[in-house]
Amino acid sequence: MDAEMVLQEDDMESSWTLLSWVASCLMVFGGALPYLPQYQEIQSSGNTKGFSTRVCLVLLIANILRIFFWIGKQFELTLLLQSVVMILTMFAMLHLCCTVQNTNRVSTKQHRLSDLDFQYFWKWSAFEDYLFSSFGFTVLCAVVTLLLLDSAVFVEMLGSLAVMFEAMLGLPQLLQNFHNRSTKGMSVKMVLLWTVGDIFKTTYFVMNESPAQFWVCGSVQILIDVAILLQVLVYNQSTQLKLG
Structure with missing residues (x-):
């Protein structure tokens, strides 16, 4: 019985170690992932306005x-x-x-x-x-x-x-969207990736007892992400109504 408990504990410890390693990898590269669709969008459209x-x-x-x-x-x-x-x-x-x-660039001015x-x-x-x-x-x-x-x-x-x-x-992007009254070049998928990433990041900070500055930062980022997501939904709907 004791041997079985030891094996179960070892399995749980191995699983937790693997989960911790995966979480660390997501933290290292996860923040950059939302910029991949943005990079592809700019590259394919040849437009940086968004x-x-x-x-x-x-x-x-x-x-x-x-x-x-x-x-x-x-x-x-x-x-x-x-x-x-x-x-x-x-x-x-x-x-x-x-x-x-x-x-x-049409003009030669640099x-x-x-x-x-x-x-x-x-x-x-x-x-x-x-x-x-x-x-x-x-x-x-x-x-x-x-x-x-x-x-x-x-x-x-x-x-x-x-x-x-x-x-x-997200504040510069939020302000630019508001100024342009447009979120052209942005997609709901991309902003959702931002939001999910920031939620995961903030949870990671809390669970790993990172300095308080980190989870406060994550909480503010989530609020700004939600605001940008609402902009994408509202401005895209307005564009569709105009086209209709």
Whole structure:
């Protein structure tokens, strides 16, 4: 009887380990998955109007800050790897947007970082400008973090800033949709992926007792996701009524 109980416990432990490993993999790559249909949509349509590059700005800032937060306060390695994957994903999205926009550009006028024109901040024509500005921000964060790394208050503030930016992830897209009165280029499927992903992520934070900043961030993201989902449903219905 004891042998059977030991075997059952071993099976449960193995199952839990496998489930934990799957959950970690989903956390690392799950955040990037909703951008796959967006990437394909932009690539096939040759139109970037439905995607706000400010989303990339918000996510790059959030994940760069999160990496430095990890340096000051080691949490799950899974969340660190998630940040690295998300940064690479955002650069891929920015590269595609620059390629498509330059292909469709009628005017030969280029908007560059070196122009120092705030009107076109984060609306540059060259992918290299996005890389350079992100590198500059990373170096600035590195210097400040090295100087203040021993301050627990600074480390906590760094974590709060990281998740605050991440919590505002969908806000640029929400505002752009409202301004355009359109969600062209977005689909219910894509927004549902965002929402399900954020629900899973927030649940993961709570179950793994991640720093409080993380689950607060996840809760705010879910609310914004729901608002964007309502926009997609309302604006798509309005478009269909006009066509009808």
